Amino acid sequence: MAIAGKNLKYLRKLRGWTQEEFATRLGIKRSLLGAYEEERAEPRTEVLEIVSDIFKVTLDDLLRSDIGEGSGSNYLSKRRQLKLSTPGQSIIPFVPLKAAAGYLNGYGDPEFVDELNTFTLPMVASGNFRAFEIVGDSMLPTPSGSVIVGEKVEDMEAVKNNQAYIVVSKTEGIVYKRILRNNRSRAKVTLVSDNPVYEPYQLAMEDIMELWAAQVVITKVSPQQRYDVTSLSHLVSNLQEQVNTIKKKLPNA
Structure with a gap:
């Protein structure tokens, strides 16, 4: 089932996902996905079933066909073609x-x-x-x-x-x-x-x-600070105290 690991890597990169993102969608650890893609381990059937549902491909294709080669071009050219297909807007x-x-x-x-x-x-x-x-x-x-x-x-x-x-x-x-x-x-x-x-x-x-x-x-929107009636009352009281303190320090006119 070495071809299956190759197909997983092809499909992941075609969608533009990192290994971490793809592993999360598959419900497995990133290290395990890496082992699949590097052909150090064989993908479990339940994982391939999830991949089949996501990409709308058959299990037979995942296990027996080189999807990248069969489609006529590699994933990089497909990604670039997808990027160029949006007129007037940059990806x-x-x-x-x-x-x-x-x-x-x-x-x-x-x-x-x-x-x-x-x-x-x-x-x-x-x-x-x-x-x-x-x-x-x-x-x-x-x-x-x-x-x-x-x-x-x-x-x-x-x-x-x-x-x-x-x-x-x-x-x-x-x-x-x-x-x-x-x-x-x-x-x-x-x-x-x-x-x-x-x-x-x-x-x-x-x-x-x-x-x-x-x-x-x-940037993220910062929450604006709001004052309730009590907070405003304390603020005004503090300002009044500061003004009174300043007045006491001033010489008599």
């Missing part, structure tokens, strides 16, 4: 925080990128876009946990001074910063945080692997 791969380390190793691997979850945005036209989850308070008021949608910068000469970018580099990993070009030296750029607590620092151009110009910031 945006999403790099969550948990995938950041893997992205640094596999950013240039089409197979790795095709495993990332994707989404579309009505305000984003066609182009090469990618979304990154950021963490930390260095770009406040953009809060930690926000998702930055960036458009790929192919030429460093197109970088605009003081604009925000997702910078993927060998030394700093994935960071969200504003870029200042150094007129004296084109070998380095200065990365600046919106939060003034953080000092600017320089980064060598040769360390930059990818650059994405920030286009859209997606």
Whole structure:
């Protein structure tokens, strides 16, 4: 049943699921799914039945046919064809925080990128876009946990001074910063945080692997603080006490 494991991997990647996501849908551990895909173990019949229901394929096809080869093209070409089939709208791969380390190793691997979850945005036209989850308070008021949608910068000469970018580099990993070009030296750029607590620092151009110009910031809605009558009463009382204290310290007119 080695072909079954190969078919599981093909179908998972065709749908764009990670092993963790697919294993959750199948009700098994990710490590077991990995064993199936690497042909170190044979998929159980009940697992194949779930796969059959999800993808509307027969058990006989899963067990006897190479679905990828039989369909005339591999999963990568199918995924790319699917992405190109949405006119005027970009399919945006999403790099969550948990995938950041893997992205640094596999950013240039089409197979790795095709495993990332994707989404579309009505305000984003066609182009090469990618979304990154950021963490930390260095770009406040953009809060930690926000998702930055960036458009790929192919030429460093197109970088605009003081604009925000997702910078993927060998030394700093994935960071969200504003870029200042150094007129004296084109070998380095200065990365600046919106939060003034953080000092600017320089980064060598040769360390930059990818650059994405920030286009859209997606953040969670923060619950607005509400005051009830009692809270407002306490607030007013405190203000009155502060005013009275100040008056007592002032010299008599």
